[in-house]
Amino acid sequence: MGNRLAAVLRAGRSVISNSQDLINDPSTQDKGLSGQAVQEQVLQAYLEANGEPPLTADLSDKERRMTETQLAAMVEVIDENQTIINAEGIEFKGFIPAIFARLVNEKFAEEMSSEARVKVTAPKDLVRNRMARPDGWENQVIEEKFRKGDWPIGEAFYEQTTVDGKPAFRMLIPEYYSDSCLACHGSPAGDTDVTGFPKEGGSLGDLAGAISITLFE
Numbered sequence: 699m700g701n702r703l704a705a706v707l708r709a710g711r712s713v714i715s716n717s718q719d720l721i722n723d724p725s726t727q728d729k730g731l732s733g734q735a736v737q738e739q740v741l742q743a744y745l746e747a748n749g750e751p752p753l754t755a756d757l758s759d760k761e762r763r764m765t766e767t768q769l770a771a772m773v774e775v776i777d778e779n780q781t782i783i784n785a786e787g788i789e790f791k792g793f794i795p796a797i798f799a800r801l802v803n804e805k806f807a808e809e810m811s812s813e814a815r816v817k818v819t820a821p822k823d824l825v826r827n828r829m830a831r832p833d834g835w836e837n838q839v840i841e842e843k844f845r846k847g848d849w850p851i852g853e854a855f856y857e858q859t860t861v862d863g864k865p866a867f868r869m870l871i872p873e874y875y876s877d878s879c880l881a882c883h884g885s886p887a888g889d890t891d892v893t894g895f896p897k898e899g900g901s902l903g904d905l906a907g908a909i910s911i912t913l914f915e
């Protein structure tokens with residue numbers, strides 16, 4: 699289930715990423731990027747990346763509810779942001795995959811936080827949004843596993859542990875900078891990117907962050 703939550707989030711981010719030029723276009727007033735339209739693209743992107751749709755017949759009721767809630771959160775976030783997405787005359791609207799993902803995760807948590815949590819975090823020294831700061835467990839996995847030279851690229855870390863005193867299955871999936879990230883997270887470190895944040899000075903392939911999934915029993 700953790701993998702599915704992460705994969706749906708990734709599909710969502712990829713749709714926003716592929717629509718970035720359209721979102722940033724200051725001339726078009728109706729981009730046709732409704733919640734419904736985005737959801738269809740997310741389902742398609744998920745299918746292409748995973749070889750099956752996110753909602754398959756073999757899901758348990760709980761798994762189905764979680765996935766449906768996550769997809770519905772995407773629709774709501776897009777619908778709530780129509781004014782900014784369609785704003786005329788504004789080129790960079792700040793509506794980027796990382797922001798979209800955070801809004802979706804926050805909305806998901808409103809309904810699901812006692813059952814599951816989805817978060818995008820990053821190494822302490824790279825975190826931009828305070829909400830994304832790694833907790834103790836995430837920090838330890840990032841520093842002692844993902845940042846060690848022998849950690850296999852892309853390999854997730856799983857552990858049965860506790861969160862807020864409750865038994866939980868936790869999963870952390872590392873993510874790395876690709877070329878497209880470096881316009882904002884690359885060099886020279888400290889220079890302001892288009893979003894107003896200082897760049898981190900990251901290089902291609904460096905650890906950028908991690909998707910963190912918590913599943914309560």
Ligand code: HEC
Pocket residue numbers: 794796797800818819820824825826827828830873874875876878879880881882883891892893895906907908
């Ligand atoms: C247009 C600039 C831009 C691009 C391109 C970009 N990011 Fe970001 N990224 C940001 C901003 C701004 C935030 C903070 C979002 C927020 O407020 O939650 C962020 C947040 C993050 C976070 C969450 C942790 C944190 O620091 O708050 C991670 C991880 C991340 N980016 C990785 C990436 C990766 C990997 C890519 C490429 C696939 C990428 N980013 C592309 C601007 C960008």
